[in-house]
Amino acid sequence: MSALKDAALSWLEERLPLRSAMEFASHKRVPVHRGDVFYYAGGVCMFLFLLQVATGILLLMYYRVGSDASYESVRYISAKVPFGWLMRSVHSWGANLMVLFIFIHMFSVYFMKAFRKPRELTWLTGCGLLGLAMALGFSGYLLPWNELAFFATKVGTDILGQVPLVGHWLLRLVRGGDEVTGATLSRFFGLHVAVLPALTALGIGAHLLLVQVQGMAHEHEARRTMPFFPDFLVRDVALWLLVLNLVGVLAVFFPWEVGRKADALGSAPAGIKPEWYFLAQYQFLKLLPGRVGMVPGELLGIVALNGVGVWWLLTPFWDAAVPERRRDAVVRWAGLGAITLLTVMTVWGHLS
Amino acid sequence: MTLAVLVLAAALAAPASAAVNRCAACHGGIDEKHAALVKGFERDIHREKGLTCAACHGGDPTKDDAAEAMDPEKGFVGAPSKADMPRFCGKCHSDPAAMRRSNPSLPVDQELKYYTSRHGKLLKAGDGRAASCADCHPPHGMRPPKDPTSSVYAKNIPRTCGTCHARQSSDYRAGVHGVALLEKGDTAAPVCNTCHGNHGATPPAAASIAMVCGSCHANNMEFFKASPMAKAWEKKGFHACATCHGNHAIAKPTPELLSGSHAVCLKCHAPASPQLAAAAAMKGTLLSVETAYASAEAAIKDAEVRGMDMEDARDALGQARMAMYQARTVVHSFQPAKVQEVAGGGADLARKAEGEARAAVLDFRNRRIGLGLATFVLTFLAGALYLRVKDQE
Amino acid sequence: MKRRTFLNLAIVSGLAGTASALLYPVLRYLLPPEEAEAEPETVKAGPEKDFAPGSSKILKFGRKPVIVIRDLAGGFHALSATCTHLDCIVQYRKDRDLVWCACHNGNYDLSGKNVSGPPPRPLDRFEVKLVGSEVTVLRAA
Numbered sequence: 001m002s003a004l005k006d007a008a009l010s011w012l013e014e015r016l017p018l019r020s021a022m023e024f025a026s027h028k029r030v031p032v033h034r035g036d037v038f039y040y041a042g043g044v045c046m047f048l049f050l051l052q053v054a055t056g057i058l059l060l061m062y063y064r065v066g067s068d069a070s071y072e073s074v075r076y077i078s079a080k081v082p083f084g085w086l087m088r089s090v091h092s093w094g095a096n097l098m099v100l101f102i103f104i105h106m107f108s109v110y111f112m113k114a115f116r117k118p119r120e121l122t123w124l125t126g127c128g129l130l131g132l133a134m135a136l137g138f139s140g141y142l143l144p145w146n147e148l149a150f151f152a153t154k155v156g157t158d159i160l161g162q163v164p165l166v167g168h169w170l171l172r173l174v175r176g177g178d179e180v181t182g183a184t185l186s187r188f189f190g191l192h193v194a195v196l197p198a199l200t201a202l203g204i205g206a207h208l209l210l211v212q213v214q215g216m217a218h219e220h221e222a223r224r225t226m227p228f229f230p231d232f233l234v235r236d237v238a239l240w241l242l243v244l245n246l247v248g249v250l251a252v253f254f255p256w257e258v259g260r261k262a263d264a265l266g267s268a269p270a271g272i273k274p275e276w277y278f279l280a281q282y283q284f285l286k287l288l289p290g291r292v293g294m295v296p297g298e299l300l301g302i303v304a305l306n307g308v309g310v311w312w313l314l315t316p317f318w319d320a321a322v323p324e325r326r327r328d329a330v331v332r333w334a335g336l337g338a339i340t341l342l343t344v345m346t347v348w349g350h351l352s
Numbered sequence: 353m354t355l356a357v358l359v360l361a362a363a364l365a366a367p368a369s370a371a372v373n374r375c376a377a378c379h380g381g382i383d384e385k386h387a388a389l390v391k392g393f394e395r396d397i398h399r400e401k402g403l404t405c406a407a408c409h410g411g412d413p414t415k416d417d418a419a420e421a422m423d424p425e426k427g428f429v430g431a432p433s434k435a436d437m438p439r440f441c442g443k444c445h446s447d448p449a450a451m452r453r454s455n456p457s458l459p460v461d462q463e464l465k466y467y468t469s470r471h472g473k474l475l476k477a478g479d480g481r482a483a484s485c486a487d488c489h490p491p492h493g494m495r496p497p498k499d500p501t502s503s504v505y506a507k508n509i510p511r512t513c514g515t516c517h518a519r520q521s522s523d524y525r526a527g528v529h530g531v532a533l534l535e536k537g538d539t540a541a542p543v544c545n546t547c548h549g550n551h552g553a554t555p556p557a558a559a560s561i562a563m564v565c566g567s568c569h570a571n572n573m574e575f576f577k578a579s580p581m582a583k584a585w586e587k588k589g590f591h592a593c594a595t596c597h598g599n600h601a602i603a604k605p606t607p608e609l610l611s612g613s614h615a616v617c618l619k620c621h622a623p624a625s626p627q628l629a630a631a632a633a634m635k636g637t638l639l640s641v642e643t644a645y646a647s648a649e650a651a652i653k654d655a656e657v658r659g660m661d662m663e664d665a666r667d668a669l670g671q672a673r674m675a676m677y678q679a680r681t682v683v684h685s686f687q688p689a690k691v692q693e694v695a696g697g698g699a700d701l702a703r704k705a706e707g708e709a710r711a712a713v714l715d716f717r718n719r720r721i722g723l724g725l726a727t728f729v730l731t732f733l734a735g736a737l738y739l740r741v742k743d744q745e
Numbered sequence: 746m747k748r749r750t751f752l753n754l755a756i757v758s759g760l761a762g763t764a765s766a767l768l769y770p771v772l773r774y775l776l777p778p779e780e781a782e783a784e785p786e787t788v789k790a791g792p793e794k795d796f797a798p799g800s801s802k803i804l805k806f807g808r809k810p811v812i813v814i815r816d817l818a819g820g821f822h823a824l825s826a827t828c829t830h831l832d833c834i835v836q837y838r839k840d841r842d843l844v845w846c847a848c849h850n851g852n853y854d855l856s857g858k859n860v861s862g863p864p865p866r867p868l869d870r871f872e873v874k875l876v877g878s879e880v881t882v883l884r885a886a
Contacts, residue, residue: 538863540849540863540864541863566850567850568849568850570849663808670832729759730766732755733756733759733762733763739752743748743752
């Protein structure tokens, strides 16, 4: 039995540097400390992405794109296809949990200061992946072509029109016309099932490669470590199974509704709001007055939001510029401030 | 002073070439009541058609002097008395040539019809309380019947007629037609004039009631006319529909009308007669389809509360509802077997819908059981993996 | 050693159980349901010879009932069969060459226009095409 295994491995080794890869993996160690539970967040994000790919492909078996077909096919999936309700609800809940876990992963990396040199590129790719996940969420939300999705997309893309000079051009580019129509649906579909997943897969590849090449931050300072393979990985897999359970429970007990078909001439339903991960930005834009001085409030808001985003993206670089003795405190307070602001705005947006 | 300003204002406002109209200049300033009349006339349909004060009231609107302007020699007639009103309006409304100028599609028989109405006959006999034109069409602000602010817009007619016929109006509001029109907003629902006529308004005669109701309830009328009941009704001089259903406060018919203590059949038939037995059979049939329908609807709601898609069951339920309505219609043939045939189909559809709803609820339970099993298996594997890797360490 | 064997066994059975818990829904999902998708683009109404002039047939276009009429002159018409007044199902009256709703005596002409009685709106129109000798109803463009 073991001779057979060895033969198979050496056959492979002649064609793939498998043993060296396994050798490399066996040296990877994960620090063990009070906060090490956060090390699992990144793996959960990747697992959820794979779950999205799997359920997404399954949904594609029945989904049809078009303003006269999308809603009908989603309704068909939910009502008629065996376990179709499950696939759709798992896909929707999986998307939300993925964004949630990316946030957890990001803030834990931030507070462990794991973004510092030489891991700036890992941080940048991670931020890019968050952006991709949000874009996936936004584009996927429109695909059932129901009332809520239609108006959320209308409001969400309206903001683009406020960008100076290129706003109208940008709006037409994203919507595929002046209004949210079947053309928008086609664009969002293409982005959602081809462009964005491919970019995300590439991004995850780069992100993982960087983690492997650089090893874990604080690996050498930690008092205790455990081998990544198999100790950490098996724990990872066990947790993924529990996360899958959670998705299943949410899907069965809180199934995603199909809603009513989008009607461009209908009035917007009351209390329409974007998905929770856009709520903070949405609430911020709502708070701004119509004009601040000579500048339209919404434009100012977009500039401010982009400024905050860029500031967050550049964390490893401004961090390096802070004098060393104040560096940890500045990072901690900036992070706590960001979390508090994000939470308050999201809850406020949810309640108002 | 005020007068002078008004005159000046009117003079300035009046276009030089168009017919000069000085009436408003004085009448608008007499008192509040006259001011309101002048103001109200601004959105009167007659004004919109290009008519001025003098078109109805005569006189010379170009003169500032009151005596000159309102000179009877120049055709001034002032405000008509109630008895003169039909002729006053009929000057134009009964004249095809005049109507062709402003509204060619409007009939010109209102005056003629009015004198055939109960209102017109009473007025002619000298009864000053009888309604004439202005009682239903308040002048100086009159709107056409399609305008929702008009006194003769469908939804406003019960109020307009109710000014005098208060009891009938409140009965109507309580009946099915009043509820359909005023509460459900179905402007196709009949209102006072649909059954009584408008300018020729009169209570429908016994013989014509079936015709009047049958203009919408066509099948009910056909069935009834072909039934053995029609002849007997005629002989007794009964109102075809109103005998069982009443008139203004028409209640939603229930199977209780057929047998039991509220049965209308008891008016003629003895409680132990075969006719009453047939009525009881029809009542039983209607009740059973209604029960099946209600039960199916409850089951569907039960499934919908659980988030299950019930479109198909709702379709079947909709068909069952149609059959239920048809069965109620067929009652007017007074043939229990026919009612049974239609109602039975409806009950079958309702049972089919109920079956789908029950299956959906069962499916809902199965989802939870399946989830429970899967959760158990996944948690078991997660636990085993964790313990195994712990063991290795 | 005994504990480890037990755990290995537990993992193998757990893997088998998990695999079936995941594969069962997926396989069931991939097998298409008996009932084809609702809201189709076209529906076949039957061979032309089934429609004598002055006849009609009610069929389902997705969820909506549609009445297909061959008028006395031999032309085809397809209209939504749901009365716009209170949602009763309408019928074709050969004697008057009209679409009639029995509930409150509403009438529509063959183009769907409400011509008398309570209906507030016309009936939605569908297109009819002859594909070979098959009468086919299409969603109106």
